[in-house]
Amino acid sequence: MIFLSHNLRAGWRAWPTALCAVTFSLFVATALLYISERKEQALLSESVTTSGWVAYQAQLEYVKTDDALKRAALRPDAEALADVGLRLEILRSRLPLLYGSEDGRMLPEIDALTPVLQRFEIVLDGMIDAMPALESGSAPKEPILKAWSSALAPLGRELQSVLMASVAYNNNLFERERSLSEQPTLVPLALLFLSGSTLIILMLTRARRDREHLRAVEAARRAVTEMERNLRGVVQAAPSAMLVVDPAERAVRFINPAAAEMVHPSLDHPDWTRLIDTSLEEVQIGDDGGMILRIAFAKSGGDVVSLRGSLCPVMWEGRPQMLMVLIDNSRTRDADLQLIQAAKLATLGEMATAIAHELNQPLAVIRMAVANAHRHLDAADAREAVAAKLDRVTTQVNRAKRIIDQVRRYGRQPSGKAATFALRPTLELAAGFVAEQYRACGIRLALQLDVPADLAILGDRDLLEHVIVNLLINARDAFEQRAMARPRTVWLRARLHDQKVLVEVEDMAGGISEEVMAHLFEPFSTTKPAGAGAGLGLSLARSVVRDMNGHIVAENMRNGACITLLLPVARTPATREAA
Amino acid sequence: MSRTAVITSLLVLWLTLPAAAQAVLVRWAGADGKVVEQRELTLRDLDALPQAAIETSTPWTEGVRRFTGPPLSAIATLGGQSPKEVRVAALNDYVMTLPAEDWTQNGALFSTRINGTIIRVKDKGPFWIMYPLDRDARFKQAMYKSRMVWQVKSLDFLVP
Numbered sequence: 021m022i023f024l025s026h027n028l029r030a031g032w033r034a035w036p037t038a039l040c041a042v043t044f045s046l047f048v049a050t051a052l053l054y055i056s057e058r059k060e061q062a063l064l065s066e067s068v069t070t071s072g073w074v075a076y077q078a079q080l081e082y083v084k085t086d087d088a089l090k091r092a093a094l095r096p097d098a099e100a101l102a103d104v105g106l107r108l109e110i111l112r113s114r115l116p117l118l119y120g121s122e123d124g125r126m127l128p129e130i131d132a133l134t135p136v137l138q139r140f141e142i143v144l145d146g147m148i149d150a151m152p153a154l155e156s157g158s159a160p161k162e163p164i165l166k167a168w169s170s171a172l173a174p175l176g177r178e179l180q181s182v183l184m185a186s187v188a189y190n191n192n193l194f195e196r197e198r199s200l201s202e203q204p205t206l207v208p209l210a211l212l213f214l215s216g217s218t219l220i221i222l223m224l225t226r227a228r229r230d231r232e233h234l235r236a237v238e239a240a241r242r243a244v245t246e247m248e249r250n251l252r253g254v255v256q257a258a259p260s261a262m263l264v265v266d267p268a269e270r271a272v273r274f275i276n277p278a279a280a281e282m283v284h285p286s287l288d289h290p291d292w293t294r295l296i297d298t299s300l301e302e303v304q305i306g307d308d309g310g311m312i313l314r315i316a317f318a319k320s321g322g323d324v325v326s327l328r329g330s331l332c333p334v335m336w337e338g339r340p341q342m343l344m345v346l347i348d349n350s351r352t353r354d355a356d357l358q359l360i361q362a363a364k365l366a367t368l369g370e371m372a373t374a375i376a377h378e379l380n381q382p383l384a385v386i387r388m389a390v391a392n393a394h395r396h397l398d399a400a401d402a403r404e405a406v407a408a409k410l411d412r413v414t415t416q417v418n419r420a421k422r423i424i425d426q427v428r429r430y431g432r433q434p435s436g437k438a439a440t441f442a443l444r445p446t447l448e449l450a451a452g453f454v455a456e457q458y459r460a461c462g463i464r465l466a467l468q469l470d471v472p473a474d475l476a477i478l479g480d481r482d483l484l485e486h487v488i489v490n491l492l493i494n495a496r497d498a499f500e501q502r503a504m505a506r507p508r509t510v511w512l513r514a515r516l517h518d519q520k521v522l523v524e525v526e527d528m529a530g531g532i533s534e535e536v537m538a539h540l541f542e543p544f545s546t547t548k549p550a551g552a553g554a555g556l557g558l559s560l561a562r563s564v565v566r567d568m569n570g571h572i573v574a575e576n577m578r579n580g581a582c583i584t585l586l587l588p589v590a591r592t593p594a595t596r597e598a599a
Numbered sequence: 600m601s602r603t604a605v606i607t608s609l610l611v612l613w614l615t616l617p618a619a620a621q622a623v624l625v626r627w628a629g630a631d632g633k634v635v636e637q638r639e640l641t642l643r644d645l646d647a648l649p650q651a652a653i654e655t656s657t658p659w660t661e662g663v664r665r666f667t668g669p670p671l672s673a674i675a676t677l678g679g680q681s682p683k684e685v686r687v688a689a690l691n692d693y694v695m696t697l698p699a700e701d702w703t704q705n706g707a708l709f710s711t712r713i714n715g716t717i718i719r720v721k722d723k724g725p726f727w728i729m730y731p732l733d734r735d736a737r738f739k740q741a742m743y744k745s746r747m748v749w750q751v752k753s754l755d756f757l758v759p
Contacts (some may be wrong), residue, residue, distance in 0.1 A: 110750065115689075116659070145721070
């Protein structure tokens with residue numbers, strides 16, 4: 021169907037050209053026809069006027085010659101004879117014209133007459149040559165003249181018939197001329213009219229079609245302009261940041277107001293370059309094949325924003341470039357942080373008894389030491405004994421201080437700021453925090469930290485500490501659920517791998533079942549009984565790790581589960597911060 | 600004496616008869632018909648005038664012929680006049696009017712001889728007004744052909 025209509029359309033396009041050619045040729049043909057008709061008429065007129073003239077002239081001369089002969093025969097004086105001579109010569113001069121001239125050749129049947137005329141020429145020549153003798157001679161002239169007259173009589177009859185034939189021929193021509201002049205030049209005029217009107221119709225339809233085309237083109241152009249304007253409006257008004265990036269030059273070509281607010285209004289600001297570099301490094305292929313982004317971007321003010329978005333190729337300013345659409349989900353992250361805080365407080369609440377128990381111990385020792393010190397004050401070697409007791413008090417006070425410090429640090433609201441910090445001390449602190457609980461449960465915590473002490477990573481130190489603590493608590497809880505006689509051990513490892521640090525928390529608690537593994541990092545997925553935990557720990561861990569541009573994976577090992585964190589090493593050395 | 604007379608008259612007749620057949624009557628007249636001058640030019644008179652020649656073929660002759668005679672302009676200005684046109688009459692009473700440009704610009708020739716011999720009446724003599732057909736193709740048009748009058752009898756010049 022489409023093929024047919026395409027062919028028709030192609031054929032239809034050829035029509036105007038063909039019609040034009042036909043019209044033009046009709047026009048030319050009409051003009052030529054008109055010209056030829058005029059020429060024919062002129063020719064006719066000319067032939068009508070000239071043919072027969074020579075025949076008439078010859079006939080006239082014959083009559084005059086015959087008359088001169090007859091008169092001379094009556095009275096042959098010198099004058100009459102001279103006249104005869106003249107007439108004979110003139111008649112003789114007219115005969116060749118009948119068959120020799122253009123006008124004569126047009127006479128009908130002149131070809132048949134030519135030999136006859138030529139014979140008479142010879143006769144006349146003879147007579148003309150005999151004239152001087154006749155004039156001067158003494159012989160009687162009348163018989164000779166009479167004989168000449170009768171000799172020329174057939175010539176007279178021939179000339180008469182020629183004249184008659186040419187008159188009839190002329191009548192024919194007159195008829196033709198009349199009919200020609202009467203005949204209206206209908207055919208040429210009709211053709212002219214037809215061709216002219218066809219041409220005009222053609223031009224009009226063409227003009228109309230061209231006007232319609234023009235209108236359509238104009239409308240399309242207006243629609244495009246309108247759409248562009250709408251698009252621009254949408255882009256400008258969109259709450260998400262939209263920017264056009266030139267990947268070759270790592271520069272930003274266009275930002276919408278949301279993007280300007282997110283990063284910086286000026287396109288030349290170095291923040292943009294950093295954002296582009298991070299994005300292009302961290303881009304991943306999503307489920308639908310598109311390019312997605314999940315990055316943590318540290319603004320130059322120190323704030324870290326969590327950005328989520330996508331990347332797609334786009335044609336901008338005639339060049340292929342990249343369109344980046346980003347959403348700032350820092351608020352979600354702040355909510356997450358608050359959740360973390362809430363979870364921490366909840367945990368803290370859980371651990372309140374343990375903490376109280378812990379604090380009680382040094383306090384009890386202090387009390388006993390003070391009481392003993394009082395007793396020893398009365399004795400003689402009181403000084404040494406009291407000093408020893410006071411030392412004991414100091415040690416216990418330090419111990420209590422450490423416990424309180426841990427709690428304080430744990431209860432601190434996460435700042436949300438990124439800074440470079442040393443990894444190893446953080447892991448050691450996390451381990452220290454749960455040390456008492458592990459001891460109370462009889463679980464061994466093994467530390468294998470194969471990283472230099474000053475190895476730094478970029479992120480929030482407190483958050484990472486919390487994540488590790490969470491993992492360690494999860495491991496402890498896993499042991500609680502499966503009461504087993506095997507020695508309970510949890511490993512906390514850290515080692516370098518390429519440019520990244522691997523932090524592993526491995527337990528021997530039997531591992532994670534398959535259906536739980538599928539939803540492990542999703543929020544509110546928990547294996548703990550209701551009321552014991554919200555199930556947010558691992559999802560929060562994932563978002564924290566992601567914010568640090570790292571990865572977290574869980575897998576089942578020999579006898580238990582292993583959670584691995586993959587964190588990028590910071591390029592700048594750690595910033596020292598007061599604890 | 601009578602014998603001499605007869606011979607003389609015969610001689611004169613012999614001499615003048617052809618000569619009489621070969622004479623052209625030339626008249627100069629004004630528009631009102633008043634004759635200003637009149638001459639009868641014999642072949643001898645014509646030969647005395649400055650001569651010209653045209654070598655050409657014509658529709659009525661075979662091949663290229665040499666026409667010689669005084670140019671028509673020589674005759675036209677004989678009386679000291681500058682005529683505007685001339686009415687040429689032929690022996691068979693054919694009449695044609697020639698405009699002045701034909702003898703002032705077109706080089707019309709009042710030919711008295713063809714290839715050196717005088718022209719007999721039966722050969723369209725004694726005098727034939729000729730144009731240089733071969734040199735200028737426009738003289739082959741019917742208009743000019745009708746002006747090439749043969750068997751010229753008289754020339755009537757119209758003087759302004």
